[in-house]
Amino acid sequence: MIQGNLASQEKSSRQKIYADLHIHTNISDGLLSPEEVTQICEGLGLSIIAITDHDTVGGIKPAQQSSKNVEIIPAVELSANIGSLDIHILAYFIDYNNGELMDYLDDFCQHRMARIFKMSEKLAQVGIRLDPDEIVRMAGSQALGRPHIARALLKYGYVHSIKEAFIKYLGCHCPYYVPKKEIHPKRLIQMIKKWRGIPVIAHPGILNDENLIQRLIDYGAAGIEVWHPEHNSLQEKRFQEIAEKNRLLMTGGSDYHGFPGTYNRLGQPGCGRKEITAIKEYQKIYLQ
Ligand code: AMP
Ligand code: FE
Ligand code: FE
Ligand code: ZN
Numbered sequence: 469m470i471q472g473n474l475a476s477q478e479k480s481s482r483q484k485i486y487a488d489l490h491i492h493t494n495i496s497d498g499l500l501s502p503e504e505v506t507q508i509c510e511g512l513g514l515s516i517i518a519i520t521d522h523d524t525v526g527g528i529k530p531a532q533q534s535s536k537n538v539e540i541i542p543a544v545e546l547s548a549n550i551g552s553l554d555i556h557i558l559a560y561f562i563d564y565n566n567g568e569l570m571d572y573l574d575d576f577c578q579h580r581m582a583r584i585f586k587m588s589e590k591l592a593q594v595g596i597r598l599d600p601d602e603i604v605r606m607a608g609s610q611a612l613g614r615p616h617i618a619r620a621l622l623k624y625g626y627v628h629s630i631k632e633a634f635i636k637y638l639g640c641h642c643p644y645y646v647p648k649k650e651i652h653p654k655r656l657i658q659m660i661k662k663w664r665g666i667p668v669i670a671h672p673g674i675l676n677d678e679n680l681i682q683r684l685i686d687y688g689a690a691g692i693e694v695w696h697p698e699h700n701s702l703q704e705k706r707f708q709e710i711a712e713k714n715r716l717l718m719t720g721g722s723d724y725h726g727f728p729g730t731y732n733r734l735g736q737p738g739c740g741r742k743e744i745t746a747i748k749e750y751q752k753i754y755l756q
Contacts, residue, residue: 485735487516487744489541490558490670490693490721493531496521496611499726502531505734509538514735516744518543518560518721523576524611525564545670546660547576548653552640555653555675555684558693558719561751562665569663579649580612587617590644591637596626614638615725630727654687664755666690666747668719672707673699685714690750695720695737717747 492498493505500508502519509517518541519527525544532540542564548555563569581604588600598620607616618633627633637644660667668691669675669684681692694707695718711718720739724732 485512485514485738486740488514488721488724488735488738489516489518489543489560489719490520490545490696491517491724491734492521492545492726493519493527494607494609494726495527495530496524496609497613497615497725502527503534505724505726506531506535506538506540508734510536512735514538514738516541518558520545520558520721522556522611522613523547523573523580524609525562525569525573526610528564544573544665546656547648548651548656549647550652550680552647553680554640554648555680556670557653557656557660557684557689558668558670558691559660559663559665560668560691560719560747561755562660563663566663572659576649577611583646583648584612584617586646587614587638587644590646591617594644596621596637598624615727653684657684657688661688666717666750666755668693668717671696671698671723672710673703678710681710685710685716689716690754691717691719691747693720694718695739697723697733697737717750718743719747 491505493500493502495502516539519531520543521527522545528542541560542562543558543560544562546557546559548557584603585600588598591598603616603620604612609616618630618638621627621633621637622630627636639645657667667689669681669689670693672681672692673696675681692707692711694704694711708718720737722734722736722738724734
C-alpha cells in the first residue's frame with residue numbers, strides 16, 4: 469500500500485519545489501517512516517527538508533542516514549499551552565543530542581502516553597471500549613497522540629473517518645479531551661534557544677489571534693511559518709507583513725502526516741532558497 473502511495477506522489481509532482489520545513493513521520497503521529505518520507509522527497513526533487521515530529525527527535529538520524537540527495541535540517545515541533553489553548557513552536561537546528569532536551573522530551577512523551585490511557589478511560593465511561601495497550605503497540609511511536617486514538621476508533625467502527633473522530637471525540641472541546649503536559653510558550657521559547665534551536669511560530673493561521681502571535685514574538689520567537697496548507701493567500705500576505713515588521717524569519721512546509729486529507733502533499737506548500745539562506749545565516753550568526 470505504501471509503495472503505491474510513493475509512486476503516486478512522485479508522479480503527481482510537476483512543479484519544482486525546493487524545501488519543505490514541516491514534515492511528520494511515524495516516530496510521532498505520521499504514517500510513513502523517516503526513510504519512506506526521505507525516499508518520496510528524493511523522488512520529488514526537494515533539496516532540503518526538516519523532520520519536525522511532535523515532541524520527539526527520534527526521526528532525525530534515520531532520515532539523515534537514509535538520505536542521499538536531500539539535506540535534512542534537524543528540527544522538532546514542540547507543544548506549549550496557555551490554558552486549554554494548544555500552541556506549537558517549531559525548533560530548527562536544535563541540538564538534538566543535548567541531554568537536557570532528551571530528558572525534557574522523554575518526560576513529555578511519558579505524559580503523552582499516560583494521556584492515551586486517560587482519554588481511553590474517559591471514552592470507556594460512555595461505552596467506547598478501546599484497548600490503550602493495543603493503541604500504543606500499533607502506533608510504534610515515541611510521541612503518542614490523538615491521531616493514534618482516532619485510528620483505533622476507526623478500526624473498531626466507532627467512526628467512519630479520522631475527521632469524524634476529532635469532531636465527535638477528540639477535539640479540544642470534547643469532554644474526552646485531556647490536555648498535554650503544561651508548558652508556557654514563553655518558557656518553551658527560552659528553552660529552545662538554550663538548546664540552540666531557532667523558535668518559529670507554527671501555523672499561526674490556526675491560532676488565528678494576532679495578539680497571541682505578537683505575544684509569541686515578544687517572548688522571543690525568531691520566525692513565523694508563513695506557508696502552511698491551512699493558510700489562505702490573505703493570511704500568507706498578512707504573516708509576511710508581520711514577519712517584515714518584526715524582522716522575523718519566514719518558513720513554510722506541508723505539515724505532512726501521510727494520511728488522506730489536508731496534510732498529505734509533501735512540498736506543498738514549501739519555501740524557497742531565499743528563506744533557507746536566511747535561516748542558515750541566522751543560525752551561523754546567532755547560534756554557533
Ligand atoms: P495531539 O498532539 O495528541 O494533541 O494531536 C494533535 C494532532 O492531531 C495534530 O498534530 C494532527 O496531526 C492531528 N489532528 C488535529 N486535528 C485534526 C483533525 N481535525 N483531523 C485530523 N487530524 C487532526
Ligand atoms: Fe500531528
Ligand atoms: Fe502543529
Ligand atoms: Zn505539524
